[in-house]
Structure formats: C-alpha cells, structure tokens
Amino acid sequence: MNGLGEGHSEQAGRPPEARTQGVEEAEVGLAQQAWTLLFELLHTHMRNFPALAAEFDLSPVQAHVLRQLGEGALAMSTLATYLSCDASNVTGLVDRLEARKLVERRSSEQDRRVKMLVLTEAGAELRGRLMARMARPPPFMASMPEEDLVALGDIMRRALKTQ
Amino acid sequence: MNGLGEGHSEQAGRPPEARTQGVEEAEVGLAQQAWTLLFELLHTHMRNFPALAAEFDLSPVQAHVLRQLGEGALAMSTLATYLSCDASNVTGLVDRLEARKLVERRSSEQDRRVKMLVLTEAGAELRGRLMARMARPPPFMASMPEEDLVALGDIMRRALKTQ
DNA sequence: CGTCAAAGGTTGAGGGTGTCAATTGTTTAT
DNA sequence: ATAAACAATTGACACCCTCAACCTTTGACG
Numbered sequence: 001m002n003g004l005g006e007g008h009s010e011q012a013g014r015p016p017e018a019r020t021q022g023v024e025e026a027e028v029g030l031a032q033q034a035w036t037l038l039f040e041l042l043h044t045h046m047r048n049f050p051a052l053a054a055e056f057d058l059s060p061v062q063a064h065v066l067r068q069l070g071e072g073a074l075a076m077s078t079l080a081t082y083l084s085c086d087a088s089n090v091t092g093l094v095d096r097l098e099a100r101k102l103v104e105r106r107s108s109e110q111d112r113r114v115k116m117l118v119l120t121e122a123g124a125e126l127r128g129r130l131m132a133r134m135a136r137p138p139p140f141m142a143s144m145p146e147e148d149l150v151a152l153g154d155i156m157r158r159a160l161k162t163q
Numbered sequence: 164m165n166g167l168g169e170g171h172s173e174q175a176g177r178p179p180e181a182r183t184q185g186v187e188e189a190e191v192g193l194a195q196q197a198w199t200l201l202f203e204l205l206h207t208h209m210r211n212f213p214a215l216a217a218e219f220d221l222s223p224v225q226a227h228v229l230r231q232l233g234e235g236a237l238a239m240s241t242l243a244t245y246l247s248c249d250a251s252n253v254t255g256l257v258d259r260l261e262a263r264k265l266v267e268r269r270s271s272e273q274d275r276r277v278k279m280l281v282l283t284e285a286g287a288e289l290r291g292r293l294m295a296r297m298a299r300p301p302p303f304m305a306s307m308p309e310e311d312l313v314a315l316g317d318i319m320r321r322a323l324k325t326q
Numbered sequence: 327c328g329t330c331a332a333a334g335g336t337t338g339a340g341g342g343t344g345t346c347a348a349t350t351g352t353t354t355a356t
Numbered sequence: 357a358t359a360a361a362c363a364a365t366t367g368a369c370a371c372c373c374t375c376a377a378c379c380t381t382t383g384a385c386g
Contacts, residue, residue, distance in 0.1 A: 034315045035301070037316060038319055075334080085374085087334075087335065088335080088374075088375080089373055091335070092373090111333095111334085112382090113380065113382070114335080141322070145321075151318060152201070157200065158311065160200065160203065213373090248343085249345060249346080251345075277363055277364080
C-alpha cells in the first residue's frame with residue numbers, strides 16, 4: 001500500500017553505469033519496478049511462514065532445515081553454508097531436532113571430524129507433509145489467470161537457468 | 164539447485180480434492196509449479212536480507228519496522244499487526260530503536276492508552292537509504308530480458324490489484 | 327617420523343526475537 | 357458507578373544468531 005507510491009522518491013541514487021545507447025534508463029527502472037512489486041507481494045506472504053511451520057510444531061528455521069535435508073546425508077558445515085549462518089548455530093539447531101528424533105548425527109567414516117545429518121523415519125515423513133504444504137500456492141497466485149501462470153512459470157525457469 | 168529435481172517426488176501426496184472434471188489438474192499444477200519456482204528464487208535471495216540490513220547496522224526485523232514506518236505515525240498495536248507478532252514483542256523492538264534515536268514514542272491526545280511511533284530525523288534519513296538499497300533488484304532480475312521484466316511487472320500489478 | 331596449520335564441530339557469553347500470562351492505566355458500555 | 361475491553365508493559369522462558377575459544381582430526385612439509 002505504501003511501499004509503492006514512494007518508489008520514485010527512492011531512486012535518487014541511480015547507478016552510474018548503465019550507459020550504452022539510449023534504452024537503458026527504462027531498463028533500470030523496469031527491473032527495479034518489477035522487483036519492488038515482487039518484493040511487496042512476497043513479503044506479504046512470507047509473513048505467515050512462521051504460522052505455516054507452526055502447523056507442524058516447527059520453528060521457521062527448523063522447517064528450513066528439514067527442507068534442505070532432502071535425500072542424502074549432509075555435513076553440518078554444509079548445512080551451515082546452505083543456511084548462510086555460523087557453524088556454531090547449527091549445533092543447537094540440530095540438537096533440538098535430534099532431541100525430537102527427526103534427525104540423526106552419524107560421524108563419517110572417511111573423515112572422523114565431520115558429522116553427517118540424516119532424516120529419521122519420522123523426520124522424512126514430516127518433511128514430506130511439510131513440503132506438500134509449502135507447495136500450496138498462496139491466494140494471490142491461486143486466483144491468477146492461467147496465461148499469467150504460464151508466463152510466470154516460463155520467466156522463472158529462464159531466470160533460474162541463467163542464475 | 165536441488166529443490167527442483169525433487170519437485171516431482173514430492174507431489175506423491177497429491178491433494179485429494181481437485182476432482183471435478185478434467186481441466187483442474189493442469190490448473191493446480193500450474194499454480195503450484197509457478198509458486199514453487201518463485202519460492203525457490205525468492206528464498207535464495209531472502210537469504211542475504213540479514214546481510215543487507217546489517218549494512219545499516221540493523222537486524223532484519225528492525226529494517227522491517229523502519230520500512231513500515233513510512234510517513235504518518237503508527238500506533239504500536241498497529242505495528243504489531245503489520246508484523247503479525249505479539250504486542251509485547253513490539254515493546255522491546257521499539258525500545259532498541261528508540262535507544263538509537265531512530266524512532267520516538269509519543270502518546271496520543273485522543274486516547275491516552277495508545278502510543279504513536281514516529282521516525283526521528285535520523286530515522287527518516289536511514290530509512291531513505293535503506294529503501295533505496297532494498298529497491299536494488301537482485302542479480303537474477305538484473306539479467307532478465309526486457310520483455311520478461313515488462314511481463315513480470317504487469318502480472319504483479321494485476322495480482323496486487325485483485326489481492 | 328614429528329610438527330604445525332587448517333578444518334569440522336562444540337561450548338560459553340551475550341544479545342535480538344518471539345510467546346504467554348499477569349499487570350497497569352484508560353476508555354466505553356451498561 | 358461498575359464492569360468489560362483495550363493498549364502497552366513486565367517477567368519468565370525458549371529459540372535464533374554471532375563471536376571467540378577450544379578440542380580433535382587431518383594433511384602437508386621438513
């Protein structure tokens with residue numbers, strides 16, 4: 001509602017590059033504009049992610065961890081980089097998940113320093129339900145015309161590829 | 164790079180509804196698909212929001228509060244609903260911002276129970292820089308073809324309208 | 327072989343974020 | 357006038373997060 005009107009006043013500090021011919025100004029504006037809109041929508045809907053996680057008695061971060069623990073085992077340090085947080089943080093995180101028997105630490109044979117994380121039976125089951133729930137599109141997408149959905153999907157696929 | 168390959172394995176637990184005629188299956192699939200892609204991209208990018216906020220010596224939540232404190236004054240309870248968190252949480256939040264002289268509490272004249280929040284001079288200045296920084300589109304959008312940007316913008320505007 | 331630097335994980339201190347239950351002060355309805 | 361409802365705060369408690377210090381293991385190099 002308000003992050004929109006002031007979009008213009010903010011772009012005072014325009015990037016100094018972007019000078020090739022004569023199309024660019026619009027270019028920068030377009031990306032910024034689309035991004036602001038996207039951010040607005042997404043932010044509105046990320047707000048209830050905690051509630052979503054709570055449906056499974058998980059904190060948001062715990063849900064995120066389960067999400068990353070797809071199939072194979074993962075070293076704790078790898079998880080730390082995935083979460084882009086300090087390794088010491090992961091210790092407590094995993095402690096709590098292990099206490100709930102959703103995850104197991106098992107030390108690697110090749111390198112006895114590292115501990116690999118694997119989902120338990122219960123953990124995998126919970127993760128399945130969680131992922132299914134997370135895949136449910138939010139209202140603003142459910143009520144989108146079909147052609148917009150197709151277009152959106154295409155754009156996103158392209159973006160992911162060049163990422 | 165891995166939330167994609169397993170997209171298929173997850174939809175094993177397909178929603179039991181979705182049985183009416185013969186068109187819906189694709190419908191559900193489209194929204195879910197687009198949503199999953201969007202979520203993937205957004206999540207990747209949201210990961211460094213803490214770092215972005217840290218550029219301004221703010222925590223992510225503090226940045227969010229500043230974002231909401233646009234122009235007018237805001238009651239603390241209103242802010243609580245915007246943040247969708249408990250009112251008691253806002254107290255501490257505002258305490259810390261006020262300690263840094265970014266925000267002021269002033270009690271309302273009409274209703275002496277409520278305290279209105281306003282940005283200080285410094286707060287408004289910081290918010291300006293923050294908003295400009297947040298408007299900078301992430302790499303995956305900066306490298307998008309122009310027509311995709313236009314399409315994306317249009318889709319998002321439509322979505323926001325019907326929201 | 328012995329030493330040493332680097333890496334994986336843990337611990338402890340300290341602070342921000344979040345909830346719930348109880349409290350205080352104010353408003354509003356009855 | 358009294359009671360119910362509301363805004364904000366406080367205290368207890370848990371989680372998330374970082375940093376610095378530490379221990380063990382590994383790998384390299386003399």
